[in-house]
Amino acid sequence: LRHFLTIEGLQRQTLIDILDLAESFANIKAQAVKKVPLLRGKTVVNLFFENSTRTRTTFELAAKRLSADVLNINITTSAASKGESLLDMLHNLEAMHCDMFVVRHADSGAAHFIAQNVAPHISVINAGDGQHAHPTQAMLDTFTIRRHKGDFGDLRVAIVGDILHSRVARSQIHALTTLGVGEVRVIGPKTLLPMDHRSLGVHVFHDMESGLAGVDVVIMLRLQRERMEGGLLPSEHEFFQRYGLTEEKLSLAKPDAIVMHPGPINRGVEISSEVADGPRSVILEQVSNGIAIRMAVMAMALGRQPGAETGGETS
Ligand code: CP
Numbered sequence: 001l002r003h004f005l006t007i008e009g010l011q012r013q014t015l016i017d018i019l020d021l022a023e024s025f026a027n028i029k030a031q032a033v034k035k036v037p038l039l040r041g042k043t044v045v046n047l048f049f050e051n052s053t054r055t056r057t058t059f060e061l062a063a064k065r066l067s068a069d070v071l072n073i074n075i076t077t078s079a080a081s082k083g084e085s086l087l088d089m090l091h092n093l094e095a096m097h098c099d100m101f102v103v104r105h106a107d108s109g110a111a112h113f114i115a116q117n118v119a120p121h122i123s124v125i126n127a128g129d130g131q132h133a134h135p136t137q138a139m140l141d142t143f144t145i146r147r148h149k150g151d152f153g154d155l156r157v158a159i160v161g162d163i164l165h166s167r168v169a170r171s172q173i174h175a176l177t178t179l180g181v182g183e184v185r186v187i188g189p190k191t192l193l194p195m196d197h198r199s200l201g202v203h204v205f206h207d208m209e210s211g212l213a214g215v216d217v218v219i220m221l222r223l224q225r226e227r228m229e230g231g232l233l234p235s236e237h238e239f240f241q242r243y244g245l246t247e248e249k250l251s252l253a254k255p256d257a258i259v260m261h262p263g264p265i266n267r268g269v270e271i272s273s274e275v276a277d278g279p280r281s282v283i284l285e286q287v288s289n290g291i292a293i294r295m296a297v298m299a300m301a302l303g304r305q306p307g308a309e310t311g312g313e314t315s
Pocket of ligand 1: 263
């Protein structure tokens, strides 16, 4: 696992290894051990060409908890504004003996392009590329589901909203189907579903009433307006009426169903505050779990095998 660019094509066992290693990191933290020395002497560079709150900060925290040095490159104040190309920037960072680039970019395929062009000792982690993939988000989501629900095989999981523009949904679908989830549903209007949804191995619903019936997990997505063309823009009011998750619609799911959202949430558009802040919401748990998952992915990409994580330092 030198690079971590997409879930698509990964073996089930690889995903299980990531989940299990993340579990051990989450347990270490529960024992008040804040840092492990796994990546001591390694340098991780956060390269975020697109805005982020959760992903960038949890990658930074995860790297620090592994004892790595972390550089956060501010793209807007970097020499990119003086015309330096992306590859020249990367080669200069390589010359500073960096070991890992964590990349978010608005263009689909950007992380793959970077992975193809970096020195052989560098690992690249995709922190979200355009509409394509957000693999660590999918892993932290499946980690959260496993912690609440155990076995994947008996579960029904519904992903609701703007599937078409969502790199999160695409990665979640690959992760959930690879892990053997019983049934993966997508719910949304025809205009917000991808053309290839049938080949993704999901069941498609256009209304919440039938789509949410009997599900164990409800994953809400925001309308990704920054990736929409003008003609596709639905009215927020109309969208909330049809697809916004309220207590009433949530009552169609199983009584112990959990509610998830990758964030940022838009209250009153895809989810009501009552549900987002309610007892079945695990939205903030997802954020916390992102640290353990990103620790696991970074450790594995830099050649630290599962089981090598023992030996923490309290701090
Ligand atoms: N879920 C997610 O990717 O959030 P950020 O955009 O804040 O990183």
